[in-house]
Amino acid sequence: MTLAEACAAAMFVGITLYALLAGADFGAGFWDLVAGGEAKGREQRALIEESIAPVWEANHVWLIFVLVTLWTAFPSAFASIMSTLYVPLTLAAVGIILRGAAFAFRKASETLPLRRLFGATFASSSVLTPFMFGAVVGGIASGRVPAGERTGNVLGSWLNPTSILGGVLAVVACAFLAAVYLTADAERRGHPDLVSAFRMRAIASAVVAGAVALAGVFILYHDAHDLFHGLTHRGAPLIGLSAAAGITTLVLLVRGAYAWARFSAALAIVAVLFGWAAGQYPYMLEHSLRISDAAGAHATLVAILVTLGVGAALLVPALTWLLVLTQRGTLSASADH
Amino acid sequence: MLAVDQPDLFYARQQMAFSLGAHIILACMGMSVPFLVVLAEWKGQRTGDPVYTTLARRWAKVMGVLFAVGAVSGTILSFEFGILWPRWMGRFGDVMGLPFAMEGFAFFLEAIFIGIYLYGWDRLPPRVHLLAGIPIGIAGVASAFFVVAANGWMNDPTGFTVDTRGNVTHVDPWAALFNSALWPEAIHMILAAFIVGGCLVAAPYGWAMLRGRRTRYERVGLLLPLTVAMLATPLQIVVGDWAARHVAQHQPAKLAAMEGLYATTKGAPLHIGGIYVDNDVKFGIPVPDGLSILAFHDPNAVVKGLASVPAADRAPVNVVRISFQLMVAIGFAMLGLGLWMLLAWRRRQSVPRSRWFLRGVVLAGPASVVALECGWITTEVGRQPWIVWNVMRVRDAVTDAPNIRFGYYLLLVVYAFMALFSLIVIRRLTHAPLPAEVAEMHEPDDDG
Numbered sequence: 001m002t003l004a005e006a007c008a009a010a011m012f013v014g015i016t017l018y019a020l021l022a023g024a025d026f027g028a029g030f031w032d033l034v035a036g037g038e039a040k041g042r043e044q045r046a047l048i049e050e051s052i053a054p055v056w057e058a059n060h061v062w063l064i065f066v067l068v069t070l071w072t073a074f075p076s077a078f079a080s081i082m083s084t085l086y087v088p089l090t091l092a093a094v095g096i097i098l099r100g101a102a103f104a105f106r107k108a109s110e111t112l113p114l115r116r117l118f119g120a121t122f123a124s125s126s127v128l129t130p131f132m133f134g135a136v137v138g139g140i141a142s143g144r145v146p147a148g149e150r151t152g153n154v155l156g157s158w159l160n161p162t163s164i165l166g167g168v169l170a171v172v173a174c175a176f177l178a179a180v181y182l183t184a185d186a187e188r189r190g191h192p193d194l195v196s197a198f199r200m201r202a203i204a205s206a207v208v209a210g211a212v213a214l215a216g217v218f219i220l221y222h223d224a225h226d227l228f229h230g231l232t233h234r235g236a237p238l239i240g241l242s243a244a245a246g247i248t249t250l251v252l253l254v255r256g257a258y259a260w261a262r263f264s265a266a267l268a269i270v271a272v273l274f275g276w277a278a279g280q281y282p283y284m285l286e287h288s289l290r291i292s293d294a295a296g297a298h299a300t301l302v303a304i305l306v307t308l309g310v311g312a313a314l315l316v317p318a319l320t321w322l323l324v325l326t327q328r329g330t331l332s333a334s335a336d337h
Numbered sequence: 338m339l340a341v342d343q344p345d346l347f348y349a350r351q352q353m354a355f356s357l358g359a360h361i362i363l364a365c366m367g368m369s370v371p372f373l374v375v376l377a378e379w380k381g382q383r384t385g386d387p388v389y390t391t392l393a394r395r396w397a398k399v400m401g402v403l404f405a406v407g408a409v410s411g412t413i414l415s416f417e418f419g420i421l422w423p424r425w426m427g428r429f430g431d432v433m434g435l436p437f438a439m440e441g442f443a444f445f446l447e448a449i450f451i452g453i454y455l456y457g458w459d460r461l462p463p464r465v466h467l468l469a470g471i472p473i474g475i476a477g478v479a480s481a482f483f484v485v486a487a488n489g490w491m492n493d494p495t496g497f498t499v500d501t502r503g504n505v506t507h508v509d510p511w512a513a514l515f516n517s518a519l520w521p522e523a524i525h526m527i528l529a530a531f532i533v534g535g536c537l538v539a540a541p542y543g544w545a546m547l548r549g550r551r552t553r554y555e556r557v558g559l560l561l562p563l564t565v566a567m568l569a570t571p572l573q574i575v576v577g578d579w580a581a582r583h584v585a586q587h588q589p590a591k592l593a594a595m596e597g598l599y600a601t602t603k604g605a606p607l608h609i610g611g612i613y614v615d616n617d618v619k620f621g622i623p624v625p626d627g628l629s630i631l632a633f634h635d636p637n638a639v640v641k642g643l644a645s646v647p648a649a650d651r652a653p654v655n656v657v658r659i660s661f662q663l664m665v666a667i668g669f670a671m672l673g674l675g676l677w678m679l680l681a682w683r684r685r686q687s688v689p690r691s692r693w694f695l696r697g698v699v700l701a702g703p704a705s706v707v708a709l710e711c712g713w714i715t716t717e718v719g720r721q722p723w724i725v726w727n728v729m730r731v732r733d734a735v736t737d738a739p740n741i742r743f744g745y746y747l748l749l750v751v752y753a754f755m756a757l758f759s760l761i762v763i764r765r766l767t768h769a770p771l772p773a774e775v776a777e778m779h780e781p782d783d784d785g
Contacts, residue, residue: 054456057408057448064444067415068437072510075430082419082426083736090744093416094751097409101755104405108398108762118758149424151738296431297508303435304510311442318449318472331456 003302004295007073008284010308011066016273018062020177020266023170025056027178029099029126030171031201032119038112045119047194051185053107054331058322060100073304076147077284077294081136084145084152088132088163095129098122127171134170138163141280142224143287147294161223165216172212173269176205180249180265184258189329199253202261206250210243213272226286230279238275242268341424343735348742349421350731354717355745356413359752361713362706363407367447368481368527369534370400371474373562378467380561388557391775394458396538398766401455406759408448413748421741425724425734428505432497433490435510440483447476481530482523489518492716493587494725517587521580522716528573529712532671533705535566540702541767543695553778554771560688563698566705567675574668578631584719585632588726589641591719594652595661596628597621598642605629605640610662613654616643650722657719664711667704674701 001009028048035041035048071078082089098121106118135158139145142162146152157163179202186194220228231239245268252261280286284294295301325331343349374396381389415437418426450472457466490496496513497505542559585592592598598605599616605628611621626636633640643651674697681689688694720726724734770776 054452057405058445058452060408060412061441061445061448064412064415064441067419068434068441071415071419071426071430072434072438073431075434076427078419078430079423079427082416083423083738086420086736086738086741086744089416089420090747093413094747096412097751097755100409101406101758104402105758105762108402108766110765114761149427149737151736154738296434297505297510299508300431300435300510304438307435307438307442311439311445315442315445315449318446322449322453325453325457325461330460331453 002292003298003305004073004291007069007295007301007304008291010305011069011073012273012277014062014066014069016270018059018066019173019269019273021059022056022062023130023174023269024177024181025052025059026099026126026130027174027176028052028182029103029123030175031178031182031198033123033127038116043191043194044197047182047186047189047191049107050189051182052103054326055322056100056103058319060096063096069304069308073296073301074284074291074294075296077289079149080145080147080152080285080289081140083149084154084157085136085139086151087154088135088139088158092129092132092136095125095132098125099129126174130170130174131167132158134166134168135163136166137170137276138166138224141166141227141276141286142220143226143285145285145288147285147289161219162227165212165219169209169212169216172205172209173272176202176209177265177269179205180253180258180261183253184262187258195258199258202253202265203250206246206253206265210246213243224286227276227279230281231275233279234281235275235277235279238271238278242271242275245271341733341735341737343732343737343741345740345742346732346735348745349735352741352745352748353417353421355752356410356417356748357717358710358713359756360407360410360414361709362533363403363410364477364481364484365530365533365709366400366403366537367407368474368477368530369565370396370403370538371451371470371477372531373534373538373565374400375467375470375474376565377561378470382463382467387772387774388554388778391554391772392558392561395767395769397455397458399763401451402759402762402766404447404451406755408444410752410755411444420738420744421736422724422734423736425729428729429497429725432494432505432508432510432513433487436483436486436490436514440480443476443479443483447473447480450476478527478530481526485523485526486514486516486519488716489522490514490516491724492516492522492584492591492720492726493518494728499728518583521576521583525573525576525580525712528569528576529709531569532566532573533709535562535564535569536671536698536701536705538562539566540699543698547692547695547699552776554775556688559698563678563701566701567671567678570668570671570675574672577665577668582632582634585640588720590643590646590651591657591716592632593641593643593645594654594657594719595715596640597654597658598628598640600644601639601642603629603639604637605632605642607631613658618658652719652721657715660711660714660718664708664715667708667711670704671701671708674698 028051032045032048035044102118102121102125106115106122109115109118138160139157142160144152144157144160179198183195183198183202186198220231245264249261249264249268252258252264282290282292284291374393377389377393377396380386381393450469454466454470454473457469461469490513493516495516496509496511498507500506539559539562542555545555546559581592584595597608597613597618604626607624607627608618608621609624611618628640629638630636632638643654677689677694681687722730722732724731
């Protein structure tokens with residue numbers, strides 16, 4: 001593995017963790033959106049709020065990690081992606097602002113009209129952001145981001161079949177992950193009615209995700225042939241693993257093994273992301289820029305790997321503590337003073 | 338480098354200035370408020386005084402909201418770096434990106450510990466909870482240090498060479514990180530955070546006291562943050578002088594804009610106030626040799642003027658100069674406020690009785706923010722037209738994407754709503770009724 005590939009791999013680990021952790025937070029926002037009226041959805045919303053409040057900011061930081069690694073290690077790729085895809089990225093950024101701010105505001109408000117306003121903002125921006133990120137991935141993976149300083153097609157780069165597929169798949173995958181995590185959370189907190197509600201949602205979103213993925217096969221075949229080839233060759237084992245993990249998740253959900261379902265659901269997402277990476281390798285921007293050509297100066301790649309190592313040493317104990325405290329239910333969003 | 342045709346350059350600059358100007362306030366609160374909260378919690382745990390504990394909890398709630406808004410407004414900046422200035426990032430990302438990667442980790446720790454701290458109250462043992470609060474502020478300060486390292490690099494770019502064909506070579510990210518502007522700029526920024534945080538937290542208690550609520554709660558709520566701010570102020574003036582002397586050495590054209598000095602002058606005078614018209618400061622109070630003394634600690638020192646660089650490479654003088662003067666003026670006014678407080682404290686171990694002092698405290702809140710923004714304008718507008726000092730111009734860094742003005746408009750609307758609702762939510766949080774034991778705690782020496 002070259003230094004550039006090591007940096008790309010580290011960045012991809014960041015993308016994966018962002019998808020698994022922040023993705024689930026966005027998905028929780030999706031379920032907040034469809035939880036129904038004020039009275040009907042109250043318990044579900046309370047569970048969602050309690051589950052994501054202590055962790056969403058830490059989960060969000062994986063995005064920062066990805067961005068800074070991208071621009072430090074692969075500055076030219078960063079420049080090309082950001083300039084060509086600036087419309088969906090601006091919309092994703094707006095979604096990020098609205099989601100985070102509205103969630104914090106809702107937690108701090110007590111009156112119903114304000115809570116409704118912030119809740120609706122939080123929930124709808126939780127759908128907007130993953131859709132836009134999915135569209136960005138679709139634009140890159142279908143070879144629509146040209147390398148170099150010139151901006152590519154600012155609309156066609158994300159308003160195209162592969163991007164729409166990416167966006168829809170991202171929203172569905174986030175919803176799926178969130179529903180599985182929330183089912184397990186509801187069980188741990190002892191809410192049987194919420195367990196069955198989220199279990200149904202998890203099963204439904206798994207089925208939808210499978211259907212979208214199948215439709216995606218045809219879309220990619222016609223719209224992004226190189227990616228299709230990569231996914232069906234080098235990426236094929238991973239795509240197969242993802243499908244198997246998805247089916248396993250369904251079985252586990254039906255049989256009530258929710259804690260285990262979280263792991264197989266996460267595996268399904270990890271496998272499909274790695275399948276994408278394998279399918280696109282060695283390109284960072286499909287068609288136009290290889291990882292090795294995108295890489296910045298050698299000294300910087302060394303420096304960033306050193307920084308990642310030191311940073312991880314600081315981060316892992318802190319993250320572990322946060323995880324232990326949330327899993328034990330020590331951190332409570334409802335405790336109010 | 339290809340020339341960029343970008344009719345919306347103005348909007349790109351406005352968008353960057355606007356989103357940085359908004360984020361800088363939140364970043365300052367993110368650095369200083371955690372320390373104020375932990376300090377109050379610690380005092381509460383040590384003395385058992387419920388006033389401190391109540392203050393700590395209230396400030397922590399506000400901190401939670403501000404952190405969330407600051408986290409997302411900071412994220413937007415990393416998008417904007419690429420969306421608005423891809424040519425800058427594409428060319429120099431690997432030179433000056435390293436501190437941002439480090440900042441990412443600091444921000445990570447901040448987010449983790451703020452989650453533990455805010456949601457662990459009454460769930461974790463008190464001592465553990467207190468300790469969990471300390472990394473928040475430390476990580477906040479570290480974040481600022483790294484971000485300012487990148488900004489320092491823009492002012493004093495090191496750690497690379499540009500070859501004859503315009504390619505960036507010999508990249509040394511560590512040399513870029515430890516550029517010479519880093520220390521004065523970073524310390525100036527961090528002290529500013531403590532002044533802004535202290536003044537903004539103290540101001541509402543000054544307001545409450547002016548309106549006749551003078552219980553121990555208001556008094557402590559005013560004194561604790563204000564003391565922090567007033568301790569930082571004299572240090573800030575010394576560090577500010579250091580930062581200005583650094584500018585004098587490394588960015589003479591910026592210093593010339595800050596002072597409105599046209600011709601290169603030996604024994605250059607300093608002008609207080611006034612306006613720069615026709616290559617001269619009009620209506621200002623001149624101090625002979627003042628600028629040479631301040632900038633080089635030598636009355637005969639030669640100070641380079643604006644004329645030493647081509648007209649196209651000069652910053653807009655009045656914007657920079659007025660911002661700079663306003664920042665300095667506010668700094669000295671705060672020093673006066675701090676001295677007043679110190680004298681009153683030495684005489685009778687209490688805050689000054691005068692209502693003018695309380696008015697001063699109330700004013701210090703917004704004034705500290707004005708000084709912060711003015712300082713930021715001084716360094717950023719003073720760097721114009723360069724994005725990387727003497728290496729890359731802003732207009733060569735901008736994207737060639739069309740219609741970027743609409744992103745700016747969208748952001749303006751979003752930020753306006755965010756500011757409005759932040760204020761509404763914070764107002765509600767801070768106006769919740771006090772616990773009875775705290776509300777009834779009148780002090781014997783209250784004289785209204």
